[in-house]
Amino acid sequence: MNNPNILGPLDILTSGQKESLKLKHLKKGDILYREGDQPHGLYFLQKGLLGLTMLSESGAESLVRIFPEQSFCGHRSLIAQEEYHASAVALKACEILFIEAQAANKLLLENNELLMFFSRCLARDLKIAESRFNDMIGKRAYQRVVDSIVFLKHKNSQFPWTRREIGEFCGVKMETVSRILSELEENGLIKKEGRSIKIIDEAKLLNSYSS
Amino acid sequence: MNNPNILGPLDILTSGQKESLKLKHLKKGDILYREGDQPHGLYFLQKGLLGLTMLSESGAESLVRIFPEQSFCGHRSLIAQEEYHASAVALKACEILFIEAQAANKLLLENNELLMFFSRCLARDLKIAESRFNDMIGKRAYQRVVDSIVFLKHKNSQFPWTRREIGEFCGVKMETVSRILSELEENGLIKKEGRSIKIIDEAKLLNSYSS
DNA sequence: CGGCTGCTTGAGCTCTATCAACCCCCGTGG
DNA sequence: CCACGGGGGTTGATAGAGCTCAAGCAGCCG
Numbered sequence: 001m002n003n004p005n006i007l008g009p010l011d012i013l014t015s016g017q018k019e020s021l022k023l024k025h026l027k028k029g030d031i032l033y034r035e036g037d038q039p040h041g042l043y044f045l046q047k048g049l050l051g052l053t054m055l056s057e058s059g060a061e062s063l064v065r066i067f068p069e070q071s072f073c074g075h076r077s078l079i080a081q082e083e084y085h086a087s088a089v090a091l092k093a094c095e096i097l098f099i100e101a102q103a104a105n106k107l108l109l110e111n112n113e114l115l116m117f118f119s120r121c122l123a124r125d126l127k128i129a130e131s132r133f134n135d136m137i138g139k140r141a142y143q144r145v146v147d148s149i150v151f152l153k154h155k156n157s158q159f160p161w162t163r164r165e166i167g168e169f170c171g172v173k174m175e176t177v178s179r180i181l182s183e184l185e186e187n188g189l190i191k192k193e194g195r196s197i198k199i200i201d202e203a204k205l206l207n208s209y210s211s
Numbered sequence: 212m213n214n215p216n217i218l219g220p221l222d223i224l225t226s227g228q229k230e231s232l233k234l235k236h237l238k239k240g241d242i243l244y245r246e247g248d249q250p251h252g253l254y255f256l257q258k259g260l261l262g263l264t265m266l267s268e269s270g271a272e273s274l275v276r277i278f279p280e281q282s283f284c285g286h287r288s289l290i291a292q293e294e295y296h297a298s299a300v301a302l303k304a305c306e307i308l309f310i311e312a313q314a315a316n317k318l319l320l321e322n323n324e325l326l327m328f329f330s331r332c333l334a335r336d337l338k339i340a341e342s343r344f345n346d347m348i349g350k351r352a353y354q355r356v357v358d359s360i361v362f363l364k365h366k367n368s369q370f371p372w373t374r375r376e377i378g379e380f381c382g383v384k385m386e387t388v389s390r391i392l393s394e395l396e397e398n399g400l401i402k403k404e405g406r407s408i409k410i411i412d413e414a415k416l417l418n419s420y421s422s
Numbered sequence: 423c424g425g426c427t428g429c430t431t432g433a434g435c436t437c438t439a440t441c442a443a444c445c446c447c448c449g450t451g452g
Numbered sequence: 453c454c455a456c457g458g459g460g461g462t463t464g465a466t467a468g469a470g471c472t473c474a475a476g477c478a479g480c481c482g
Contacts, residue, residue, distance in 0.1 A: 052341075054341070054342070054345040055349075056345055056346065056348060056349020056350065057349055057350065057354075058349045058350070059349075060348055060349045062344070062345045062348045062349070064341040064344060064345060065341065075334075076334045076337055076338065077334075079327075079330050079331060079334040080331055080334035080335050080337075080338065081331070082334075082335065082338065085338045085341065085342060086341065086345075108327075109323060109327070110323075112320060112321075112323045112326060115323060115326050115327060115330060116290075116319075116320070116326060118330065119290050119326060119329065119330040119333060120290060120291055120292070122330060122333040122334050122337055123286075123287045123288075123290040123291035123293075123333050124291050124293065125337055126287055126333055126336055126337045126340060127287065127291065127293065127296045129337060129340035129341050129344060130263075130265070130275040130276065130296065130297065130340050131265070131296060132344055133273070133275060133340060133343055133344045133347065133382075134265040134267055134273045134275060134297075135267065136344065136347045136348075136382060137267060137271055137273045137347075137382040138266075138267020138268055138269045138270075138271045138273070139267065139268065139269070140469075140470095141469075141470065143268075162428070162429090163428075163429065163430095164428080164429095171344075171347060171348040172470080172471095173470075173471060173472085174428090174429085175429090175430080175431085175470090175471080175472085176469090176470060176471075178428095178429060178430055178431080179430080179431080179470095181429095181430095182430075182431085192429095194478090194479060194480085195428070195429075195478090195479065195480085351437075351438095352437075352438065373460070373461090374460075374461065374462095375460080375461095383438080383439095384438075384439060384440080385460090385461085386438090386439080386440085386461090386462080386463085387437095387438060387439075389460095389461060389462055389463080390438095390462085390463080392461095392462095393462075393463085403461095405446095405447065405448090406446090406447065406448090406460070406461075
């Protein structure tokens with residue numbers, strides 16, 4: 001859930017006209033919406049994992065936000081009345097509930113509690129985004145990679161995050177992520193098991209950067 | 212105004228109990244609120260210029276958001292019910308209207324139109340923050356500096372932005388900003404007048420990066 | 423088992439930070 | 453009005469973090 005303070009925003013949304021609700025299935029790699037599209041409506045991720053990706057001029061892809069299971073998606077564009085500024089991609093197979101834009105807007109305008117729920121999501125995501133920007137300036141690749149593997153593990157502890165995804169999330173090239181992971185393993189802070197990463201001691205890992 | 216779509220959010224806020232309204236004056240460099248503080252309430256900047264700054268672990272300061280004249284400030288923390296994640300500093304003398312937290316919250320909960328106004332601000336700022344993060348990954352210092360001088364000029368065309376501020380805004384050290392500005396002047400894209408920067412041709416400037 | 427995609431590691435290079443010295447505005451006080 | 457002090461700005465030299473290019477390896481799926 002995006003926010004535990006308010007119970008049942010999904011209930012409020014789904015209690016309306018059932019004809020405006022649709023169930024969607026995505027395979028890994030499928031695109032839910034594309035950067036530049038007009039907002040479709042509101043999505044609720046029941047099962048799976050979504051990533052919000054942006055392409056930069058130089059062709060580098062970045063992973064700007066992660067949507068874990070049981071969270072909403074697509075609300076920023078809907079509320080801002082702007083086109084999507086990034087694309088939503090299924091990082092694994094997804095099961096998604098869809099509420100069409102007009103119906104969603106109607107509910108947001110009618111139900112203040114519901115709107116407050118989404119406002120709070122936006123406000124918290126804004127803090128995260130600005131903090132991540134600040135980290136890009138103030139932290140070296142080592143610390144950003146460490147922070148990211150912990151953060152991403154918390155978003156979905158089972159998901160086998162790739163080096164590329166970790167890099168796209170914290171602004172570091174895949175090769176550099178790989179080097180840093182090797183260094184972390186040498187120092188006994190993580191364990192590579194096949195391609196996946198096991199964190200030995202989270203607190204120790206987070207405080208491991210010396211220089 | 213943060214958003215032109217809805218007329219008079221300030222009117223709605225100020226039409227209530229007058230005793231919850233206060234006028235504040237800040238000198239250049241004064242701090243309106245500090246990173247870590249609990250939200251005070253809602254601020255409206257009538258005159259002046261505010262910057263939202265964050266300190267990183269390494270001691271580097273970054274300028275994460277700019278509040279131009281006639282915009283609101285402090286709403287993110289209030290709505291998120293979180294402490295301030297950054298400090299608001301007066302970049303020049305300011306005249307600020309203050310609405311105490313409890314009164315502001317009451318109005319937000321009662322007036323859906325008002326809440327929608329702030330939601331929209333948050334949604335748009337989230338786009339900006341995430342785009343800026345993406346730019347940190349995909350763009351070189353040259354392009355970020357160019358984008359920033361244009362962006363900052365649009366926020367306040369009269370304000371004499373310093374090299375340091377430009378750097379803190381786009382994640383580049385002051386000396387590097389200075390070097391890039393010299394290069395831009397050599398190529399006839401800007402003109403330095405005393406310490407201030409005059410943009411000769413904005414479109415040409417924005418498209419000047421070759422490599 | 424073969425192939426593909428993801429991962430690893432090396433060598434070299436480039437961008438930008440860092441350190442340092444100096445200069446130039448601009449506001450202040452005599 | 454001028455002198456002066458200090459903060460902002462400029463420019464150079466140097467170093468190093470992380471990118472790029474490249475080659476080879478290892479999981480994992482069909």
